[in-house]
Amino acid sequence: MSLAEKQKEPQSNGIPDEWFRPLDRSEQDAEKVSRPSLSYWGDAWQRLVKNKLAMAGLIFLILLALLAIFGPIFSPYSVREINPPNQNMAPSAEHWFGTDELGRDVFTRTWYGARISLFVGLMAALIDFFIGVVYGGISGYKGGRADNIMMRIIEILYGLPYLLVVILLLVVMGPSLATIIVALSVTGWVGMARIVRGQVLQLKNHEFVLASQSFGAKSWRIIRKNLLPNTMGPIIVQMTLTVPTAIFAEAFLSFLGLGIQAPYASWGVMANDALSTILSGDWWRLFFPALFISLTMFAFNVLGDGLQDALDPKLRE
């Protein structure tokens, strides 16, 4: 059978000719991008949303922040106002969380405590961020001698027992909100600096950095524009995990009597004041600050874990 004959053949196996019509290219959309392209952050966000525990943590923290800001405003009671006839009342319709030994409303004080805890946590994380990023960035990018010396300093600071140094500083500076934050930051940035340095060390030999250098970019510009944006993932995780550490430290110090002073309330102070009431059965005095310290730390921890998984490029599917 010749080739020419074969081409005439197709009708014989029962397939109609029009089935072999060439496809109209203009209708084809194989090349079309059906969804918007997913950025690193979009991808991370999508995976974070799938993590129910982390989302629960995030939602709790948003609610807590709202209550911390607006709760005291809408409450008919003041944080500081002493009301002796109402002392140590159990939770009721007027006082949802009960009252303390001076008749102050525990509900109002709890949101005041939230303000202080969140403020201390966020400030500590921010200060750690600034010092750690600058220090770690310079140390990692410069390398060599400078890096060596800067790492020795970090190694020494890392060896200092965190809370003992903080206690020592507070004893000298006197307890107040500002001194707590300062004391927490004095040694707290070391972890952040180590992470940033490690990341910068890994990234600085990539081509895009070389390209920047060949255009004559200054070191600080390269650190800021090229290196840091690429290390934001680990930095954010570290910041999220710094917050509960700082909240714990504040509560711990307040509990030792080195924290916020009366009449202001922090959860640590409230727990400390309530310690003597354990035996008398006024459970609400201790229960609410204890509950909120634990829930807040829990929320930050699961959110941090979730972010760690979501931002880790190795886990990208």
Added chain:
Amino acid sequence: MLRYIAKRFLIMLVTILIIVTLTFILMHAIPGSPFNQERGTSEAVQANLEAHYHLDEPMYIQYLLYLKSIVTFDFGPSIKQPTSTVNDLLGRGFPISLELGLVSVIVAIISGILLGIIAALRHNKIIDYAAMAIAVLGISIPNFILATQLIQSFAVTWQILPAATWSSPKHMILPVIALATGPMAIIARLTRSSMLEVLTQDYIKMARAKGLSPYKIVFKHALKNALMPVVTILGTLLAGILTGTFVLEKIFAIPGMGKYFVESINNRDYPVIMGTTVFYSAFLIVMLFLVDIAYGILDPRIKLHKKEAE
């Protein structure tokens, strides 16, 4: 290896020197000096203090003498308790704190590792989720909060266990649980994740192919490597447990060093604060050093890396 140890040792000494210097500077930075008569100290105490701190000498001599007293382990007199020195307090309190800390460390390590192994072996099953839920809770609940809730339930409501003091093993249960839970949770999480990594390695498949029992695979082959990350955080855990003893001894009225330390903070008994801080810091820094060395000895890869780097 010897070079590594020597380097770490040097860093340890510098760190201790810094904390000693820091306490010295900070105590002298307090307005009006903590050793002044205005603080209501008695004549006898004032005499003791002046003799110990050589307050009439110039600052650098004071500093050198202070260093000397630290090296010879003499932390000076207490302001509030004229009859005892800081050494007396340390001698009385530290053994109790050490007992509490040591028991807690042991409980935390054993239960943490077991919890981590169980979670890893039942990966993504109910038991795994339960174990990790316990672990995250353990990390999130501060030890002093846990302690108060334990007292409330076990000692007040159900009255099964004593609420305070330190006289029998029964008294140890609640403080040890409160102190050990946090570190236990951290160890469990670390053990789980490194165990999961190790269990996918070829040599574990090999061991399984050889027909070894699961028990032998886990405890003889996997655990050894899975525990390396746990060793690295032992130093930080010790620090946490040690500072934890401060509050727990306060809550449970345990007559350990932590109780004196907290009292000294509240009374502004500066020599006790200084002495305890220096003593505890040095203790921790030495522990950190030992952990580092142990890690270097346990993990042969560290030595290799060091040689390559040099």
